Amino acid sequence: MRGKKYFCSQLNTQRFFIELSYDGTAYHGWQTQPNSVTVQQELDKALSVFFRQPVASLGCGRTDAGVHASKFFAHADLKDVTETAAANALGSINALLPYAIAVKRIFAVEAEAHARFDATARSYEYHFHFCKDPFKLNRSWLYKAPLDVAAMNAAAASLLNFTDFTSFSKTNTDTATNNCKITEAWFRETDEGLIFRISADRFLRNMVRAIVGTLVQVGRKEIGLGDFTSIVESKNRSRAGQSVPACGLYLVNIIYPFVN
Structure with missing residues (x-):
């Protein structure tokens, strides 16, 4: 046991x-x-x-x-x-x-x-802030353009309908499969900025930062929901957005069946 x-x-x-x-x-x-x-x-x-x-x-x-x-x-x-x-x-x-x-x-x-x-689930958060703040240096991404958070949330929710996330994976990795089961993906506005949270049974290399970069394109109205789902379905990393800076990304939880 x-x-x-x-x-x-x-x-x-x-x-x-x-x-x-x-x-x-x-x-x-x-x-x-x-x-x-x-x-x-x-x-x-x-x-x-x-x-x-x-x-x-x-x-x-x-x-x-x-x-x-x-x-x-x-x-x-x-x-x-x-x-x-x-x-x-x-x-x-x-x-x-x-x-x-x-x-x-x-x-x-x-x-x-x-x-x-033995980990059965992992959760990440990505943090944005919109005004210069010395206390967020290297701990959040300073982003100055307006974003349509509702559109980004609609696109994020669509991720739960897919299992193959090759479009958001770093190329030439040694993984046997690019399939993941995402169980939550959403944005939450705060007094200090914006937080994206995503949970899955596993993640590919660079996956979260590539997903956020593509969702930012949705928020900037450069692509729509249909374009976003088409990118996922394409299984082509070159069609997805750029990876966002590492400073805003946090691993926030790991679930094991034997750890409280």
Whole structure:
């Protein structure tokens, strides 16, 4: 049963889930890469120093350079570490991490639990603001042209009628399928700007930013609802809009059947 303590096949090795959040401004995405500073690299370094053993985490997905996460999960296998010891280590681990990365909790799971493949749903938000605001620098997209939010919401709602999102996928990826099940997609106006929220069982690389870029074309009245659905049906990335800047994108939720 998921969520209980189960030891891995290696003696005294326990798999842990790590919940964290981060401001991605200074990082070249989540995944460790040569000659780049990434969130995964910083997390693994902090865990390795504190637990005095090599730690290689695996994340629930990959976020691009400059993209943020208010909720992100990774898993890692730790030797001779109890769940109580891991939970009590939060303050020390956070002290080792840069201020832009915060670990929220660490908890034991069964040996086969997987941060990426066991996730059943993910949610992203994209944030716009319309007036210069120094406190939103690198955390929201400053957009100055008027937008028809009702038209954008109508187009966003149509996404729930499709499963193949090749038109919004980065080309030359190693995915076996471009099919996704979108369960919500809508815009909400706020006092400070505009927020787009989208949830699905999985997302393709660059998918959310490409969808938002195309919906902005709808909002600017450059294309209509029929044009938008035609773009989805075409399965042609060159017909969709440009990807919006990374600064406004947040991974905000991950759902697992065994995590509360």
